[in-house]
Amino acid sequence: MKVVADLCIVPMGVGPSVSPYVKEIKAIIDASPLQAEMHANGTNIEGELSEICALIEACEARLSEVGVQRVFFTMAFSSRRDKAQTMADKLKAVL
Amino acid sequence: MKVVADLCIVPMGVGPSVSPYVKEIKAIIDASPLQAEMHANGTNIEGELSEICALIEACEARLSEVGVQRVFFTMAFSSRRDKAQTMADKLKAVL
Amino acid sequence: MKVVADLCIVPMGVGPSVSPYVKEIKAIIDASPLQAEMHANGTNIEGELSEICALIEACEARLSEVGVQRVFFTMAFSSRRDKAQTMADKLKAVL
Amino acid sequence: MKVVADLCIVPMGVGPSVSPYVKEIKAIIDASPLQAEMHANGTNIEGELSEICALIEACEARLSEVGVQRVFFTMAFSSRRDKAQTMADKLKAVL
Structure with missing residues (x-):
């Protein structure tokens, strides 16, 4: 899908500044083939849900390596069958 | 994980009443082995992230069969490495 | 509305166990007149959006009193004009 | 706060294309003094929680004027007392 x-x-149990941990997450996302x-407040990502979940697991594993024992995630996502729509399409349609 | x-x-493009569609989703979740x-406002689910994502894809496929062309999803979830914690544990810890 | x-x-910068802080939040919500x-994974609340936001601010103020400097919040909510619908109505419509 | x-x-009961409604929302947000x-996938907004909630109510009222009877909202937000932080600061800290 x-x-x-x-x-x-959101790394828990560390901080309140979490930017060092967000940088670790950004490096993993940037290295992935996903757009x-x-x-x-977060990162917009396009791809198969299973690919995005694998990326999430890689981020959580990296956070664990740098000492984060608990992580909170939120993900809002939409699927569409009437037409294909990229992140860029979504923005173009309303700008 | x-x-x-x-x-x-949230089924889009149908409604405003969406309960017939939520019933379809509930039937799929109830039939799954996941707790x-x-x-x-939603459903709490315990399990491997990949299992939950497969369940989400099954729900979206069913909604498409009953005419829903676009679906919006939100998922908040947490992972924890310092100790195992079920839904019941989380509630017991604060009640 | x-x-x-x-x-x-989600209290940040404390934990990983956050149940002591969630108990503080629960006490404030329980003391409020809101259903x-x-x-x-959270708390379902019915009421005017402004009342719920005031409750959120009270929770954040209490967390600050017990040492939490940074808090992450997620809130999903729906409004409806075609008919009134309580939390109980929403569940009854799909069970 | x-x-x-x-x-x-997310306008419900209309669509699946919702861009005409998102344009209405964007016009209201653009006209507001908030950054x-x-x-x-949404709009990042800085301000007092009460100001943002008033903006949300204005958006919902406008959607009702153009025929949307039911609206689903998600809002993730964070508060911080250890230091002031704007949207731009958050991005600068991790880029």
Whole structure:
């Protein structure tokens, strides 16, 4: 199932500043073949849901390596069968 | 990655009443082996992230069969490595 | 605007166990006149959006008193004009 | 309570294409004095939680005027007391 997702990863038990951990997450997302765009509250990612979930698991594993024992995630995503729509299409349609 | 997730599935382009579609989703979740509990705004589900994503794809496929062309999903979930924690454990810890 | 909301409050910079903080939040929500029901991943609350936001601010203020400097919140909520619908109505319509 | 929020508004009962309705929402957000940035899955907004909630109510009222009887909203937001942080600061800290 192809989706356009908005992913937010919140390291728990560390911080309050979490930017070192977000940088680790960004490096993993940037290295993935998936189309992704970071914004102030998360990262928009396009791809198969299973690919995005594998990416999430890689991020969680990396956070565990750097000492984060608990992680909270939110993901909003939409699927569409009436027509294909990329992140860029979604923005173009309303700008 | 084992998670405790809060899943909300919003059929778009149908309604405003969506209960017939939520019943279809509930039937698929109830038939799955995953521990799940419906609440007023979604369903809490325990399991491997990949299992939950497969369940989401099954729900979306069923919605497409009954005419829903677009679906919006939200999923909040947490992973924990310091100790195992079920849905019941989470509630017991605060009640 | 009357809404049925699903609120999740994640204390950051403390933990990984956050149940002591969730108990503080639960005490504030229980003391409020709003209809609320805690579940494994958050709390469902019915009321005017402005009332729920005031409750959120009270929770954040209390967390700050007990040492939490940063809080992450997620809130999913729906409004409806075609008919009034409580949390109980939403569940009855699909069980 | 000053927050940095990620707001997503999903018109229900219309569509599947919702871009005409998202344009209405964008016009209201653009006309507001709050700092806001639309992205592919929602809009990041900085401000007092009460101001953002008032903006949400204005968007819902407008959607009702153009025939949307039911609206689903998701909002993720964070508050911080250890230091002030804008949307731009959050991005700068990880880019």
